Amino acid sequence: xxxxxxxxxxxxxxxxxxxxxxxxxxxxxxxxxxxxxxxxxxxxxxxxxxxxxxxxxxxxxxxxxxxxxxxxxxxxxxxxxxxxxxxxxxxxxxxxxxxxxxxxxxxxxxxxxxxxxxxxxxxxxxxxxxxxxxxxxxxxxxxxxxxxxxxxxxxxxxxxxxxxxxxxxxxxxxxxxxxxxxxxxxxxxxxxxxxxxxxxxxxxxxxxxxxxxxxxxxxxxxxxxxxxxxxxxxxxxxxxxxxxxxxxxxxxxxxxxxxxxxxxxxxxxxxxxxxxxxxxxxxxxxxxxxxxxxxxxxxxxxxxxxxxxxxxxxxxxxxxxxxxxxxx
Numbered sequence: 001x002x003x004x005x006x007x008x009x010x011x012x013x014x015x016x017x018x019x020x021x022x023x024x025x026x027x028x029x030x031x032x033x034x035x036x037x038x039x040x041x042x043x044x045x046x047x048x049x050x051x052x053x054x055x056x057x058x059x060x061x062x063x064x065x066x067x068x069x070x071x072x073x074x075x076x077x078x079x080x081x082x083x084x085x086x087x088x089x090x091x092x093x094x095x096x097x098x099x100x101x102x103x104x105x106x107x108x109x110x111x112x113x114x115x116x117x118x119x120x121x122x123x124x125x126x127x128x129x130x131x132x133x134x135x136x137x138x139x140x141x142x143x144x145x146x147x148x149x150x151x152x153x154x155x156x157x158x159x160x161x162x163x164x165x166x167x168x169x170x171x172x173x174x175x176x177x178x179x180x181x182x183x184x185x186x187x188x189x190x191x192x193x194x195x196x197x198x199x200x201x202x203x204x205x206x207x208x209x210x211x212x213x214x215x216x217x218x219x220x221x222x223x224x225x226x227x228x229x230x231x232x233x234x235x236x237x238x239x240x241x242x243x244x245x246x247x248x249x250x251x252x253x254x255x256x257x258x259x260x261x262x263x264x265x266x267x268x269x270x271x272x273x274x275x276x277x278x279x280x281x282x283x284x285x286x287x288x289x290x291x292x293x294x295x296x297x298x299x300x301x302x303x304x305x306x307x308x309x310x311x312x313x314x315x316x317x318x319x320x321x322x323x324x325x326x327x328x
Contacts, residue, residue, distance in 0.1 A: 017041050024059035032057055044069065109230040112218060119215070119225045124154075126209045126227075130162045135208040135241055136171045139289050156189060163192030172244060173198045174289035175267055178251055187252045197248030200270030201287050203240075211238045264323050268302045271295065272318045275302075 013021070017038035024030050029050050035057055041047040046065050047057040113119045127134060159169060169190070175198045177183060187194050207215040214234050218224035228234055249266075250256045264272070267288070274284045285295035299314075306321060308314035318324065 013044065013046075014038065014040060017044075017046075021046050021059060024057070025062070029053070029056040029058040031055065109228070110233075111227045111229075113215075113225045113227055114223065116223055119223075120154075122225075122227055123207055123215055124158055126207075126213050126215075127158050127162055130167050130209045131165055132167060132210045134159065134162050134167055134169045135206070135238070136169075137202050137204070137206040137241065137244075138171055138173050138177075139202050139204060140177075156186065159194075160190055160192070163190060163194070168193035168195070170195045170197075170241075170245065172196075172202050172241070172248055173251070174202050175200055175249070175270070176288055176290045176294075178255070184252055194252065195250075196252040197245060198251050199244060199248045200266065200273075202244070202289075206237060206241065208234070208237055208241065211235065264302070264305060268298055268305075269323060271298050272302060273324055275299070276315055276318055276324065278315075 017040045020030070020034060020038045021041055024047060030047070032049070032055050035041055035047055042057075044065070045068060046060055048060060050056045050058045113122055163169065169192070171194075173183065173196060178198050183196065187196060204217050211234060212229065212231075214228045214237050216226050216228065216237075218226045228237075270288055271284055274287060279287070281292055281295050281299065284299075285292040288295065302308075302318075303314050306314065306317040308317050
């Protein structure tokens with residue numbers, strides 16, 4: 001029994017087909033059943049039934065077969081060129097309507113980056129050209145374990161190089177990360193102008209370099225990001241950051257205390273505001289950068305402080321207590 005013929009392109013000749021075609025050229029016509037091991041020979045027109053005996057297949061001269069195959073390729077190429085011409089003609093009028101576009105060699109004003117490796121490489125390349133400032137918003141702690149150590153070492157070297165060029169670095173974290181020792185330890189390893197502040201809530205991750213290029217997430221899993229070089233959008237992000245920065249509490253190099261008011265901590269104050277808005281425990285935890293168990297512990301403490309017996313009563317007591325009128 002002959003071996004099963006492997007599927008391949010219509011313009012390719014497999015090893016079984018090559019061997020059979022060579023045998024036909026040397027010995028003459030072959031029994032038709034021999035071609036079952038290499039049907040590509042018939043598809044390519046290298047074998048055809050003999051006029052005097054259709055049960056036998058005789059080979060086509062290689063020069064004739066090659067000429068036929070090349071002519072077929074030339075016809076396909078000509079067809080593709082005609083298709084290209086039609087597309088160019090169609091889009092020519094559309095491009096005139098759209099107006100001037102960036103050249104192929106220019107930098108797109110907004111570009112979608114896919115994959116964490118490509119995103120990190122783009123950020124590293126942009127930071128390598130930073131000369132003034134590096135602004136970041138970090139809603140969550142970094143990676144842990146071996147991957148976290150590798151990523152942290154890479155970002156440390158990148159940030160230190162920017163500081164050595166005279167840049168200053170400002171980062172916003174949520175209040176929930178104020179007591180993460182790894183954050184302060186990282187800052188202490190950097191030599192230069194590094195400042196950190198915290199807020200109850202911060203936006204999603206942002207990297208802003210020299211107020212000329214920004215990187216923001218374009219998906220929830222961290223595998224998509226937008227690289228933005230459009231001046232108006234970058235300026236909007238920078239102004240928004242500056243306003244949040246003025247509202248934030250210093251954490252490094254000198255930490256400002258977060259005083260409690262009537263037994264209500266700043267973290268509980270933030271939770272109270274979200275509770276009144278009707279958010280679930282899961283949403284509150286996500287927005288404040290904590291796990292849901294921690295959020296529920298703070299909600300329980302807040303309820304105990306206000307003497308609440310139920311979730312509905314807690315919202316009422318928060319409103320009546322006036323704690324949301326207090327500034328934190």
